[in-house]
Amino acid sequence: MSILSGKKILLGITAGIAAYKTANLVRLFIKSGAEVQVIMTPASKDFITPLTLSTLSKNPVHSTFYEKEEENELWNNHVDLGLWADYMLIAPATANTLSKMTNGICDNLLIATYLSAKCPVYFAPAMDLDMYIHPSTVTSLEKLQAFGNTLIPATKGELASGLVGEGRLAEPKDIVSFMENDILSSMPLHGKKVLITAGPTYESIDPVRFIGNHSSGKMGFEIAKAAANLGAKVFLVTGPSNEEVIQASIQRIDVVSAEEMYTACHHYFPEVTIAILSAAVADYRPKKAAAEKIKKKESSLAIVLEPTKDILASLGVIKKEQFLVGFALETNNELVNATTKLKQKNLDAIVLNSLNDKGAGFSLNTNKVTFIDKEERTIPFEMKSKSDVAIDIMNEILKKLDA
Ligand code: CTP
Numbered sequence: 378m379s380i381l382s383g384k385k386i387l388l389g390i391t392a393g394i395a396a397y398k399t400a401n402l403v404r405l406f407i408k409s410g411a412e413v414q415v416i417m418t419p420a421s422k423d424f425i426t427p428l429t430l431s432t433l434s435k436n437p438v439h440s441t442f443y444e445k446e447e448e449n450e451l452w453n454n455h456v457d458l459g460l461w462a463d464y465m466l467i468a469p470a471t472a473n474t475l476s477k478m479t480n481g482i483c484d485n486l487l488i489a490t491y492l493s494a495k496c497p498v499y500f501a502p503a504m505d506l507d508m509y510i511h512p513s514t515v516t517s518l519e520k521l522q523a524f525g526n527t528l529i530p531a532t533k534g535e536l537a538s539g540l541v542g543e544g545r546l547a548e549p550k551d552i553v554s555f556m557e558n559d560i561l562s563s564m565p566l567h568g569k570k571v572l573i574t575a576g577p578t579y580e581s582i583d584p585v586r587f588i589g590n591h592s593s594g595k596m597g598f599e600i601a602k603a604a605a606n607l608g609a610k611v612f613l614v615t616g617p618s619n620e621e622v623i624q625a626s627i628q629r630i631d632v633v634s635a636e637e638m639y640t641a642c643h644h645y646f647p648e649v650t651i652a653i654l655s656a657a658v659a660d661y662r663p664k665k666a667a668a669e670k671i672k673k674k675e676s677s678l679a680i681v682l683e684p685t686k687d688i689l690a691s692l693g694v695i696k697k698e699q700f701l702v703g704f705a706l707e708t709n710n711e712l713v714n715a716t717t718k719l720k721q722k723n724l725d726a727i728v729l730n731s732l733n734d735k736g737a738g739f740s741l742n743t744n745k746v747t748f749i750d751k752e753e754r755t756i757p758f759e760m761k762s763k764s765d766v767a768i769d770i771m772n773e774i775l776k777k778l779d780a
Pocket of ligand 1: 654655657688
């Protein structure tokens with residue numbers, strides 16, 4: 378899945394012959410799962426029609442400060458458009474538009490929106506080769522980059538004038554991958570790997586029965602999503618769970634028992650930067666699982682249990698540079714118990730989950746946690762959705778990695 382999936386892209390089109398390529402550009406953005414709105418300068422409509430772009434983007438195209446609909450005049454709010462966008466791209470960007478962007482000459486909706494936009498702005502110039510190397514254009518390109526905008530350079534090739542040189546609009550597929558790579562490389566966990574455990578474990582009693590718990594896996598799956606959204610490659614080792622993974626950067630490893638989870642975690646742990654163990658691992662398992670279904674015979678049945686391996690503690694023993702985070706589910710003496718676990722298992726942080734808090738628990742969508750670091754600093758969070766709790770946890774970890 379593309380990093381652009383679910384993102385809002387504002388495409389500004391200016392009056393160059395390469396504007397005809399923006400039909401394909403819009404298609405590629407939509408295909409990548411992005412939402413697209415288009416702003417055109419009035420003159421760009423001579424090169425491609427708004428109808429083509431509104432059909433492909435599935436949104437009305439904007440080009441003037443207001444639109445006449447019968448007797449009504451509708452204001453196109455450039456501030457709203459600028460705030461709506463996660464990313465703005467101006468392609469093709471003509472010499473005229475580049476110069477206006479540089480000098481704040483705000484005589485059309487596109488420039489007004491550009492000046493209002495708070496999101497990252499990309500611009501892909503396209504013009505004839507002599508225009509491209511003219512000091513005026515070179516100055517515009519430099520100034521816009523100094524403003525923090527990102528240049529998607531023009532390429533070399535045959536130009537509309539028949540001349541051959543630098544000035545061609547980068548191909549739409551290259552513009553999309555340029556933006557994807559740029560966004561990915563600016564993410565704080567880009568190039569890093571994260572191990573996460575989630576869900577319950579099932580410990581077999583016989584071929585049809587097991588000892589398990591009510592963990593849904595939701596919290597761990599949300600943490601996996603939050604880590605992937607920060608650019609990490611995630612190994613999500615999960616016990617049986619109905620939760621689903623959609624991001625391509627999350628590799629799901631399904632396990633059933635604590636023993637299988639232990640093996641999978643030890644396999645991935647050496648290569649990760651961060652490990653977050655949120656699974657509700659069974660502490661005990663039947664000493665011997667019956668080979669055949671246990672028949673109902675006696676009035677009572679005793680199952681002898683033995684401890685499972687403590688995965689978190691075992692990683693604490695072998696840990697080198699990894700930032701290791703555990704979870705503590707407590708019902709009493711919460712802070713003391715959680716801090717004791719943090720020390721005993723050689724962790725860098727622990728997330729305390731108190732079952733006493735209403736709205737915090739296994740199959741709910743909300744949770745209330747306290748983040749405790751190695752220095753025993755406690756950061757309590759409000760009751761939040763599990764996806765927001767996951768973002769809080771990842772942010773605390775990022776702060777620690779930066780420190
Ligand atoms: N954990 C683990 N392997 C186990 C048991 C627990 O990796 N066999 C991890 C959990 O994923 C969690 C942390 O240890 O991150 C704490 O789990 P918890 O059940 O709260 O604590 P325990 O250490 O098992 O202690 P107790 O049950 O006595 O509170």
